Amino acid sequence: MKAEQIQAPEHLKNYIQYFWVLESNDQDFVSKKFGPLVDGCPGLIFQSAEKGSFFDQENKALPEIFIYGQTVKRTELYMSGDFKILGVSFFPNALRSIFGFSAKELTDSCLDLGLLSVNTSEQLLNTGSPLEQIEVLSSFLYAQIQKINKQPDKITHIALSQIQATKGNISLKDLQDQFKLSERSFERKFNQYVGISPKLYARVCRFQAALTQLKNQHFVKLSDIAFDNGYADQSHFIREFKEFTGYSPLQFQK
Numbered sequence: 690m691k692a693e694q695i696q697a698p699e700h701l702k703n704y705i706q707y708f709w710v711l712e713s714n715d716q717d718f719v720s721k722k723f724g725p726l727v728d729g730c731p732g733l734i735f736q737s738a739e740k741g742s743f744f745d746q747e748n749k750a751l752p753e754i755f756i757y758g759q760t761v762k763r764t765e766l767y768m769s770g771d772f773k774i775l776g777v778s779f780f781p782n783a784l785r786s787i788f789g790f791s792a793k794e795l796t797d798s799c800l801d802l803g804l805l806s807v808n809t810s811e812q813l814l815n816t817g818s819p820l821e822q823i824e825v826l827s828s829f830l831y832a833q834i835q836k837i838n839k840q841p842d843k844i845t846h847i848a849l850s851q852i853q854a855t856k857g858n859i860s861l862k863d864l865q866d867q868f869k870l871s872e873r874s875f876e877r878k879f880n881q882y883v884g885i886s887p888k889l890y891a892r893v894c895r896f897q898a899a900l901t902q903l904k905n906q907h908f909v910k911l912s913d914i915a916f917d918n919g920y921a922d923q924s925h926f927i928r929e930f931k932e933f934t935g936y937s938p939l940q941f942q943k
Contacts, residue, residue: 761933857896
């Protein structure tokens with residue numbers, strides 16, 4: 690299986706973190722599992738599976754091309770056979786600026802992009818290389834941004850940066866005071882632009898920091914990860930890790 694990340698073009702760098710490509714020439718049709726998907730970012734996936742299939746943990750087939758929102762529930766995707774997947778990782782607050790709707794509408798859900806743009810779907814199917822497909826998608830997304838004409842919200846952008854920089858360990862009350870917003874107004878703005886509350890986004894950032902530390906094996910004991918990432922104790926870390934992945938940290942390692 691081959692995986693690759695590709696930089697977004699300059700004119701889309703305020704909206705897209707990167708494009709990614711995943712390819713497999715496996716002919717044995719043994720399903721491959723992808724997850725956890727709780728990373729704080731919405732995205733887009735286009736699948737070209739001539740001999741394979743793409744489905745979720747409930748065995749539900751996924752659309753050929755779809756946008757997905759914030760994922761906070763335990764979610765796993767499965768792919769089998771010979772496939773090529775092209776993906777887009779958006780910035781956490783990009784959906785509203787690109788597509789115009791509230792990000793909350795797509796939290797733990799997805800939208801068939803073929804319903805929004807049949808032409809884009811057909812162009813992708815008729816385009817061979819991933820780089821050419823990225824050009825097609827980039828043109829579509831840029832046209833969407835121009836049509837919606839809505840810049841990313843500055844307050845949400847700054848708040849996201851500060852939450853990310855502290856790995857989720859920041860006083861949300863201090864952030865509200867900084868922006869002179871009530872708790873309710875701050876949460877409403879986050880739901881609209883990010884799709885989840887500031888508190889939940891901070892938890893996701895902390896989980897991602899802990900997951901990276903676990904994957905890189907930069908610890909001696911699990912309690913080190915809990916301490917380094919601001920969890921109350923090891924039990925708190927294990928409980929939250931299991932909520933987002935369905936596994937304990939040790940099960941996930943195995």
